[in-house]
Amino acid sequence: MPNAPVKVAVSGAAGQIAYALLFRLAQGDVFGPDTPIDLRLLDLPQAQAALQGVVMELDDCAFPLLTSIQTTDDPIIAFDDIDAAFLVGSRPRAKGMERRDLLAANAAIFKTQGAALNAVAKRSVKVLVVGNPANTNAWVAIQSAPDLPPGAITSMIRLDHNRAAAQFARRAGVPVDAVEKLAVWGNHSPTMFADWSHATVEGQSLAGLINDETWYRDTLIPEVARRGTAVLEARGASSAASAANAAINHMRDWVQGSNGRWVSMGVASIGQYDIPEGLVCGVPTTCRDGVYAPVTGLELDAFTRAGLAASVQELIEERDAALAVLADA
Numbered sequence: 113m114p115n116a117p118v119k120v121a122v123s124g125a126a127g128q129i130a131y132a133l134l135f136r137l138a139q140g141d142v143f144g145p146d147t148p149i150d151l152r153l154l155d156l157p158q159a160q161a162a163l164q165g166v167v168m169e170l171d172d173c174a175f176p177l178l179t180s181i182q183t184t185d186d187p188i189i190a191f192d193d194i195d196a197a198f199l200v201g202s203r204p205r206a207k208g209m210e211r212r213d214l215l216a217a218n219a220a221i222f223k224t225q226g227a228a229l230n231a232v233a234k235r236s237v238k239v240l241v242v243g244n245p246a247n248t249n250a251w252v253a254i255q256s257a258p259d260l261p262p263g264a265i266t267s268m269i270r271l272d273h274n275r276a277a278a279q280f281a282r283r284a285g286v287p288v289d290a291v292e293k294l295a296v297w298g299n300h301s302p303t304m305f306a307d308w309s310h311a312t313v314e315g316q317s318l319a320g321l322i323n324d325e326t327w328y329r330d331t332l333i334p335e336v337a338r339r340g341t342a343v344l345e346a347r348g349a350s351s352a353a354s355a356a357n358a359a360i361n362h363m364r365d366w367v368q369g370s371n372g373r374w375v376s377m378g379v380a381s382i383g384q385y386d387i388p389e390g391l392v393c394g395v396p397t398t399c400r401d402g403v404y405a406p407v408t409g410l411e412l413d414a415f416t417r418a419g420l421a422a423s424v425q426e427l428i429e430e431r432d433a434a435l436a437v438l439a440d441a
């Protein structure tokens with residue numbers, strides 16, 4: 113007998129990331145081939161006409177798992193009794209902007225949506241914030257959802273993780289899946305820190321295999337940190353298919369487990385690694401039985417500690433700026 117349907121909300125459902133996300137979601141890429149899906153598509157009133165086109169295309173795929181689709185511009189309707197949410201909807205970055213420039217525009221959105229989740233979502237809901245600045249938007253949503261359990265709301269740093277994994281694997285000449293224990297720390301911004309110091313390939317040190325510290329420090333780290341900008345400049349639009357893929361990877365691993373593999377997630381800090389408690393920060397985690405657990409007790413070398421501290425400082429500044437925006441609202 114098939115599983116009961118999961119109710120899944122996607123905000124920004126008429127946007128470009130959602131256009132790459134919804135079809136894979138409806139195909140079973142997150143919840144598996146035996147779990148039907150009720151989709152709740154949330155977007156602004158002015159996007160509802162375009163959203164109807166997306167609904168038509170979803171219908172036209174005749175996905176066996178897609179049991180219903182509801183469209184709305186009201187988060188209370190979209191989030192009612194949901195099991196999972198992808199919060200993608202927000203203002204995307206234009207050329208010349210950093211992700212933090214989006215903070216003021218988006219803090220208000222995530223305050224409203226956090227409150228709506230708090231009011232009507234299942235208490236077991238799993239929420240992934242994709243819209244930038246993703247870490248701080250997730251922090252805002254958490255503040256507005258005090259009745260949800262700690263850990264219900266996370267942010268996406270998986271795209272940076274995947275970008276780093278692909279570059280490391282290419283440099284080492286190994287399949288991407290062979291790279292394990294990779295960590296991406298910090299903010300989803302140019303300060304994020306791709307850490308190879310614990311990474312392995314078939315039990316051997318990745319750093320030892322590549323054996324080029326200068327490439328790691330001067331090429332890999334800045335290229336991963338600036339990859340979103342490079343894609344934006346080349347495409348004239350920010351990453352979409354790779355962002356949707358990372359969102360699917362994040363939620364799939366959270367729901368189905370990561371089989372012992374480390375996966376980087378933006379999660380509310382429990383105070384480890386000198387990350388202030390509550391700050392939503394990229395850390396390595398493992399996922400099992402529908403629960404993520406940050407990898408604890410790692411020894412961080414001085415270079416990694418400094419990289420993480422710089423990104424944490426940026427997150428503190430974003431959090432304080434968001435606080436000020438919310439206080440003025």
Ligand SMILES: NC(=O)C1=CN([C@@H]2O[C@H](COP(=O)(O)OP(=O)(O)OC[C@H]3O[C@@H](n4cnc5c(N)ncnc54)[C@H](O)[C@@H]3O)[C@@H](O)[C@H]2O)C=CC1
Pocket residue numbers: 123124125126127128129130154155156159200201202203204205221241242243244245246268269270271272300350351352355
């Ligand atoms: N965390 C990450 O790794 C990544 C994050 N992003 C971010 O994802 C976000 C979405 O990107 P795209 O899909 O390319 O943008 P887009 O502009 O194509 O789509 C955004 C959609 O969100 C909708 N929207 C805006 N405010 C909303 C609200 N209050 N409620 C519901 N829907 C709302 C818009 O009407 C639009 O349909 C941007 O903030 C972008 O910077 C993009 C790539 C990676």
Ligand SMILES: O=C([O-])CC(=O)C(=O)O
Pocket residue numbers: 204205211244271339340341343344350351
């Ligand atoms: O750069 C952007 O605005 C989109 C994004 O977050 C990324 O590609 O990492």
